[in-house]
Amino acid sequence: MNTFIEHIVKLTNHRDRDLLELTFSKALIDLLPLERLVIARVMREEGVSRWLEVARLDIKGGGRVIDPQRVEFQSLVKLEDAYDRFKCLQSRSLVEVAWAGSDGPRITMLPLFSDSRLEDCGVLELHSEAALSPGSLALVDALRQIYRNMYALLEYSDRDSLTGLLNRKALDDAFYSAVLEDQEGIWPNMGGAAEQERRHRVPANYWLGSSSVDNFDLIAANHAAAASQEVLQRVARIMSSTFRTYDRLYHFGAAKFGVLMHCPDEALVLAAFERFRANVKATQFPQVGRVTVSSGFTTVRADDSPASALENTERAVDFARRGGGNKACSHLGLVRRGFFGPVATPSDEAVAG
The missing domain is CATH 3.30.450.40 (GAF domain)
Structure with a gap:
């Protein structure tokens, strides 16, 4: 007993x-x-x-x-x-x-x-x-x-009570659980292959993305609170139906959303965010009309924290919004093109691929 x-x-x-x-x-x-x-x-x-x-x-x-x-x-x-x-x-x-x-x-x-x-x-x-x-x-x-x-x-x-998506606290937990190389001392002592797999796993091909509803402040100012909340709830449903069930989807508050995913290729990640962007644009929001989103994503490196990775995604989102919104941008791609930060090294290119 x-x-x-x-x-x-x-x-x-x-x-x-x-x-x-x-x-x-x-x-x-x-x-x-x-x-x-x-x-x-x-x-x-x-x-x-x-x-x-x-x-x-x-x-x-x-x-x-x-x-x-x-x-x-x-x-x-x-x-x-x-x-x-x-x-x-x-x-x-x-x-x-x-x-x-x-x-x-x-x-x-x-x-x-x-x-x-x-x-x-x-x-x-x-x-x-x-x-x-x-x-x-x-x-x-x-x-x-x-x-x-x-x-x-x-x-x-x-969970976020408004959208049903994961919240910011959940991102911290999932981020470290998913991408840190050394898990020793966190998992129960199971022995055998399970412990070895968790302890020495290499954090390759994880991506963190964030998305913001364009001009959400105007939407909130021009419509009742219920209408702006409905926009966020509908965007969350579109996100859930667009991304894979095992991608981790987040609502960070206000009009900001996030995705943590594992994918072997940068182009596939961009394609997923493009589908999300197109699906939002094609949706009729009853009280508001047309709504668009701007998205940015970044590869997750072994020395990243949730805050540092999110900062890179937000820089990509800001770049998309300054270009008129309704866009999806890769932070790594923008670095390679010289828009901000140092030019990516060949090892960075390998991470992206």
């Missing part, structure tokens, strides 16, 4: 949702007769849904933890092709697969979340040598409920 209480303390002591997920997995591996545990989440891109195994742990100590932003989406299994997971997700109930006879090893699947929010679709997959006892299943259910409660609390604290 003391071990169970210790795991509850760890689960309720986190301020990071990624660490919460890993600690939840570790508790189940420690407390139940399991051979392996998998947490599979649903990722979406351009209308296609696929499974990402965000955590896989073995009783022998091996395992892995995956950063959703660093996977190749097309390599993931399609939602419907993992039939048993899909069935568990659709029915929102337990699915048991006895793959070597009725008394042999089996896989027990349960929905990770109790509701049907698209952002939180996931399945908990438990591999065991025999059927799990009612007591074991009751323990799983209790820990799942604690996990859900903590996840909801952290989600609430990370």
